Amino acid sequence: MYVVASFKLNKNLERVIAEIEYNNIDRKNILALPLAKKVDLETETSYHQKSFEILPILATILALFGLIYGFMLDLGPILVGLIGLGIGAILGGVIDVFRIKKTRKNELQKKKEPLTEVFLLVHCSNKAQAQQVKTLIWKWSPLGVATYTKQSEGNSNAQV
Known part of the structure; x- marks a missing residue:
């Protein structure tokens, strides 16, 4: 089961990752993925x-x-x-x-303006742990949070 959250790139992201690690979730189960923004050539010209x-x-x-x-x-x-x-x-x-x-x-x-948006992906071993991580993430004002459960090879279930 995965918990996916979207954050603006700021200190709240670092705080939520530290708090997730503090709640006995290993660092290898946490992935923070920044999105690249399209650079506008008009603003790049001096x-x-x-x-x-x-x-x-x-x-x-x-x-x-x-x-x-x-x-x-x-x-x-x-x-x-x-x-x-x-x-x-x-x-x-x-x-x-x-x-x-x-x-x-x-x-x-x-x-x-904030530079980019970051997706935080946390792998949880059970539903209770996923719910705990989800409530913990909501404390730090994300843009959105969802859970993803991989059931089998072809089927999947996503919840908001």
């Missing part, structure tokens, strides 16, 4: 690679408008274009800095 995207775009657009409308002003197209370039670079830089800070904050929040 924010340095995509850092300043708006700055050159906005600077180019305002420099272009400065050149176009500079013909109508007394300062001339070159000077008004350079002024537009400077204003666009400053505005684009400010927008990019706020966008990078927001991206960094979102990445930190994602890193605070």
Whole structure:
């Protein structure tokens, strides 16, 4: 008979394993199996690679408008274009800095999430021991607990 439990990777998992071992269940009858998570490639790219995207775009657009409308002003197209370039670079830089800070904050929040989920499999010799392990596991707030009884080669019985 097996007792299967699912935990988030945290200290409760270590505590429940220690308590199961304390209740005379041998370590070789306990299996903790962590699940691998799919790595998102978008979060793996550094924010340095995509850092300043708006700055050159906005600077180019305002420099272009400065050149176009500079013909109508007394300062001339070159000077008004350079002024537009400077204003666009400053505005684009400010927008990019706020966008990078927001991206960094979102990445930190994602890193605070638990890394993975772990399945705990405990082999019990009888139903009484399985019930004892099951109540012991429920004390440590698992995500779920089930028992599995292997009856014969083709038949099996799973209970929640």
